[in-house]
Amino acid sequence: AVRSSTPLVQCITNSVAVNTTANALLALGAAPAMVDLPEEAGGFAAAASGLLVNLGTPGAEHRAAMRAAVAGATAAGTPWVLDPVAVGSLPVRTELAAVLSDAGPDVVRGNASEVLAVAGAGAGGRGVDATDDAEAAADVAAELAVRTGAVVAVSGPVDVITDGRDTVRVRNGHVHLTRMTGGGCALGAVIAAFAATGPDRLASTVAAVLTYTVAAELAAERAAGPGSFAPAFLDALSVVDGAVLDARASLA
């Protein structure tokens, strides 16, 4: 459905991951648009198929663009994904994530530390990357889903995806994804692309994570390390299909 509909995905994302994210969407068959000016972001979000709001390098202009884009997406019913990068101890993005997670995102996507922090459970001086165990955040993620109405996708060696009622675990993936910058950030954009294909947010998010992590496995078979993994991953995103997913999926 992503390939046949070519969803237009607006990304307000960080300056590190912008190129990786655009290339991942193109490889998958979606259309990226990094429209991140405050004066343009709201109108564009109303017309886009999906929106990513990623807090990785949230300068003042980006923050204004995020507010405008969320308002435009909300008014038009455009699905949007919040990636609360490195929230927890950094004050500006942590406050921003609290506001945005209450603004009705369709999906909140982060690693375990970030999801715990957005849920207000990341206390106690826990470092931003102190845990990569998504399972440890599963209950908190489900509570966050119920409170916000969002599907919550926690990434890690096993990804946990929940709408607060049903929870799906995706065991696919490869550690090279964590050694390529933007490995999590591009996943947020891919989740937005899949959200544009239909109203079932849990199903579209599981499909996005499964596609992404199976592509990583295909790429790892051809890669000598994280450097050659990155282009192999784009190649794999462009060929992975339903038959490969059926053969490779490790869901629980």
Ligand SMILES: Nc1ncnc2c1ncn2[C@@H]1O[C@H](COP(=O)(O)OP(=O)(O)OP(=O)(O)O)[C@@H](O)[C@H]1O
């Ligand atoms: N140890 C691991 N083994 C296999 N796959 C992993 C592992 N850790 C993460 N992944 C996969 O990597 C992808 C990105 O998840 P990760 O948890 O690294 O995001 P992140 O911490 O937000 O990344 P970023 O550095 O871009 O912010 C997900 O698809 C996840 O399945």
Ligand SMILES: Cc1ncsc1CCO
């Ligand atoms: C390295 C880095 N720093 C801020 S955002 C980002 C991309 C990975 O999250």
Ligand SMILES: [Mg+2]
């Ligand atoms: Mg991240």
